Amino acid sequence: MRLFQMMQVFVRLAELGSFTRTAEALQMGRPQITRSIQELEASLGVRLFHRTTRKVRLTSEGELFYERAMAILGDVAEATSMFGRPNAPVHGRLRLGIPTAFAQPGFIQSLRSFTILYPEVDLALGVTDRTVDLVAEGVDCALRIGELPDSSLIARQIGKVTMITCAAPDYLRAHGTPTTLDDLRAHRAVTFLSGQNRRPLPWQFRDRGSDQPYFSHRGITVDDSNAYVECGVAGFGILQAPGIALDRYLADGSLIEVLQTNRPSPRPVSVLYPSRSHLAPQVHIFIEWLREQFPLLYGRWLES
Structure with a gap:
């Protein structure tokens, strides 16, 4: 039993790369972690x-x-779960990362329904548009929008999100409403700077049966999702964003969709987590809940 516990400490330390973070994650004293590794x-x-x-x-x-060690711990977890109590309450802390686009009232209210269903699970919610290092930062799982680069993380697509191109009514009155993709050349844009390299994120439009990228070289560039949408509402130019982030503005008329016939294909939404082996019960339960509930989380803008 002592060897098994030392292996658990070893694996967590290998994943987190910090004695302090490992002690916090395992709710142990730092000297205990040090002694366990030395032993x-x-x-x-x-x-x-x-x-x-x-x-x-x-x-x-x-x-x-x-x-x-990962293989052994995974085998033990699988073996013991065969005889687990089916109605035993799931408990523990779940560290979840989501992009800013999902930090909307409807989605947050849906997360509340998860905590009601599993009251012994404590959520630690992180909201950011930067690429989170799940292992280094101790995040159990994260949502990502769009195509994913190759990595050692496990990715499971859970649905898709509708992308909307829109602009403020004042901007459209002043500059006209584009009806074709060629019309975009005469317009200003709100462009999002993505990732650590701060590269402009292209828009996508459905044209001749496939999605085509479009870059605008006029307008304002922004590196924060909330400011990105607010610049569109303020009339800086046309923007393209997930419908979930635009819902309230489209509903009250602060933004108006344009080029609807050229809506791009919905972008994939995936949940990422570090490893299939030794997955904590609260993480497994949340991923399964999210996969089943995703289309219901925010009405018309999300689909399975």
């Missing part, structure tokens, strides 16, 4: 981590042991 290294006769004042990383021996 494990002594029993194996190898050094598992390179330690500096700021970072902990696996040695080559540690990397080999990590693979085996």
Whole structure:
């Protein structure tokens, strides 16, 4: 049993890269984490981590042991779950990351329904448009919009989100309403700067049976989702964003959809998590709940 516990501590430390964060995640004292790793290294006769004042990383021996430890812990978790009590309450902290587009009243209210269903699960909600390092930052799972780059993370597509092109009524009165893609050349745009490299994110339009990218070189560029939408409402130009982020503005007339016949294909929405093995029950339950509930979370803008 002691070896099993030391393996659990080892795996968490390997994932988080910090004794302090590991102690917080496992609700243990930092000295206990240190002693556990020292005892494990002594029993194996190898050094598992390179330690500096700021970072902990696996040695080559540690990397080999990590693979085996993950497999063993996963097998044990699978074996014990075979006889688990089906009605046993799920409990623990769930660290969830979502993009700003989803931080809307309808989606937040839906999360409340999850906490009512599972009252022993405490949500820790992070909202950001930057790419979150799930392992380094201790995030259990995160939602992402759009195509995903290759990574070691597990990605599961749970649905799609409708993209809307729109502008403020005052802007359209002053500059005219575009009815074709060629008309866009005469218009100003609100362009979103995406990611750490701050590259302009292209719009997409359905044209001749497929989605085509479009870049505007006129207008304002913004690197925050809330400011991005507000610039559109203020009349800086045309913008394109997930319908879930525009719902209230479209409903009250602050924004008007344009080029509806050229709406791009809905963009995929995926839930990401670090590993299939040793997945905490609260994370597994949330992913399954989200997969089933996703089309109902925010009306017409989300689909399965």
